[in-house]
Amino acid sequence: MQERENFQSRLGFILAAAGSAIGLGNLYQFPFKAGQGGGASFLILYLIFTVVICFPILLSEIAIGRKTQSNPAKAYSNLGFPKWNIVGLMGVICGALIFSFYILVAGWVLKFLVESIQGNLVYGKESFFTLIADPYETMLYASIFMLITAFFVSRGIKEGIEKIAKYVLPGIFIILIILIIYALTLPNAFEGIKFYLIPDFSLLLDMNTIQAALSQSFFSLSLGMGALITYGSYVSKKENILRASIWITLSDVTVAVLAGFLIFPLVFSQGIDPKSGGGLLFITMSEIFSSMGGLSAVILSTMFFLLLSLAALTTTISFLEVSVAYSIEKYDLNRKKAAYIVAAIILIIAIPSAMSHMKSGIFNSGFITYFNTEISVSFMDFIEDIASDFYLPLGGMLIVFFTSRVWKLVNFKEELTIKNKFDEKIVTLALFSLRYLILPVLLLLIILTVLNHFFGINLIN
Ligand code: TRP
Numbered sequence: 001m002q003e004r005e006n007f008q009s010r011l012g013f014i015l016a017a018a019g020s021a022i023g024l025g026n027l028y029q030f031p032f033k034a035g036q037g038g039g040a041s042f043l044i045l046y047l048i049f050t051v052v053i054c055f056p057i058l059l060s061e062i063a064i065g066r067k068t069q070s071n072p073a074k075a076y077s078n079l080g081f082p083k084w085n086i087v088g089l090m091g092v093i094c095g096a097l098i099f100s101f102y103i104l105v106a107g108w109v110l111k112f113l114v115e116s117i118q119g120n121l122v123y124g125k126e127s128f129f130t131l132i133a134d135p136y137e138t139m140l141y142a143s144i145f146m147l148i149t150a151f152f153v154s155r156g157i158k159e160g161i162e163k164i165a166k167y168v169l170p171g172i173f174i175i176l177i178i179l180i181i182y183a184l185t186l187p188n189a190f191e192g193i194k195f196y197l198i199p200d201f202s203l204l205l206d207m208n209t210i211q212a213a214l215s216q217s218f219f220s221l222s223l224g225m226g227a228l229i230t231y232g233s234y235v236s237k238k239e240n241i242l243r244a245s246i247w248i249t250l251s252d253v254t255v256a257v258l259a260g261f262l263i264f265p266l267v268f269s270q271g272i273d274p275k276s277g278g279g280l281l282f283i284t285m286s287e288i289f290s291s292m293g294g295l296s297a298v299i300l301s302t303m304f305f306l307l308l309s310l311a312a313l314t315t316t317i318s319f320l321e322v323s324v325a326y327s328i329e330k331y332d333l334n335r336k337k338a339a340y341i342v343a344a345i346i347l348i349i350a351i352p353s354a355m356s357h358m359k360s361g362i363f364n365s366g367f368i369t370y371f372n373t374e375i376s377v378s379f380m381d382f383i384e385d386i387a388s389d390f391y392l393p394l395g396g397m398l399i400v401f402f403t404s405r406v407w408k409l410v411n412f413k414e415e416l417t418i419k420n421k422f423d424e425k426i427v428t429l430a431l432f433s434l435r436y437l438i439l440p441v442l443l444l445l446i447i448l449t450v451l452n453h454f455f456g457i458n459l460i461n
Contacts, residue, residue, distance in 0.1 A: 019314025065232025124286025
């Protein structure tokens with residue numbers, strides 16, 4: 001049996017978990033989804049979902065982890081409900097699948113960082129599609145990123161995961177603030193801020209926006225697959241997980257919201273449509289930096305892609321840790337071996353995704369056509385639809401069902417330390433949500449999403 005480590009301090013745990021949460025989801029996906037969802041309307045929905053639905057789930061995951069001190073696939077049996085282990089195992093599998101395409105995007109980010117450092121600002125504009133269509137180059141950079149990730153995971157909780165988070169998280173905040181200050185001085189920056197902060201209420205009830213905001217909130221907080229059960233399992237019994245959870249949520253939301261203050265001024269300053277999303281962020285950013293030109297643009301571009309790389313790194317570390325914690329405990333491997341073996345397996349799983357943007361082959365946009373629809377997607381998009389858009393909310397719902405109906409809220413509450421009135425209010429809200437609100441809301445959303453996404457049936461608008 002391998003010995004289990006704990007985080008050294010509460011701050012260390014907060015930073016590591018915030019590092020898991022803060023990633024490409026905040027800096028890359030949030031602004032473009034907000035752009036498509038009408039800016040402020042999306043922001044409002046996202047904030048409501050985060051407080052009312054996602055925060056209580058985050059608290060449940062961390063409480064389950066801390067209580068059981070075990071990986072997600074064994075946590076439930078430690079509480080006396082072995083049948084539920086399947087939910088934990090599904091989470092681990094789903095996490096590995098999400099990781100397998102996330103690492104590819106992280107690889108692209110790294111490639112962009114390398115090009116920026118060399119002053120090649122037109123790279124994105126000219127070569128983004130060539131890069132993603134090239135599985136060899138994609139896999140090469142993803143593998144480098146994976147190697148760095150595995151290195152930190154192999155060093156363990158205190159010496160690897162906690163230490164890197166302590167350096168990287170403050171760095172992320174500092175770089176982000178510097179970039180925002182610069183962006184705000186650009187012409188038209190204010191138009192971007194207006195778009196971001198003044199809501200278009202007609203979009204608030206748009207099914208696509210609602211679904212996008214909820215899945216964004218889930219993804220951004222790393223919920224639904226037991227990542228936080230894993231991190232929670234390294235928290236010592238003395239720590240106050242309620243306060244820690246509040247800090248983790250706050251820092252994740254702050255970085256997402258701040259990312260909007262960076263991207264929209266930049267986008268509007270160059271007269272680019274805020275709705276141009278997806279992989280276009282790479283192209284858009286490259287357009288912006290190359291049209292600025294000069295040394296300052298090289299520095300800016302380098303800082304921007306460094307920011308993304310650092311944020312992605314603490315996130316890939318937590319993805320890998322979930323599978324590594326599982327493998328260590330299941331197969332009694334030592335950590336170092338487990339880290340590199342699991343990393344290699346994930347890279348193998350990633351190959352079809354890396355082939356998803358090729359002009360030909362079976363994994364590209366013609367990979368699968370959903371029932372009854374004209375929608376046909378690539379392997380990578382398929383994995384994303386199933387694992388992220390569909391499974392994360394489902395996993396979250398199962399975790400909530402478990403906490404509220406199986407493990408029971410009294411036992412859950414015992415894991416929380418309540419120190420003052422504020423804590424008490426938060427816990428009351430969370431318990432209320434867990435008991436009455438989250439299950440019906442998630443169930444409805446999952447049904448609507450499945451109908452809409454996979455069957456092309458839109459019941460609302
Ligand atoms: N939260 C991460 C981000 O914003 C992505 C993510 C989703 C994640 N689920 C996860 C990370 C599970 C680690 C574990 O980029």
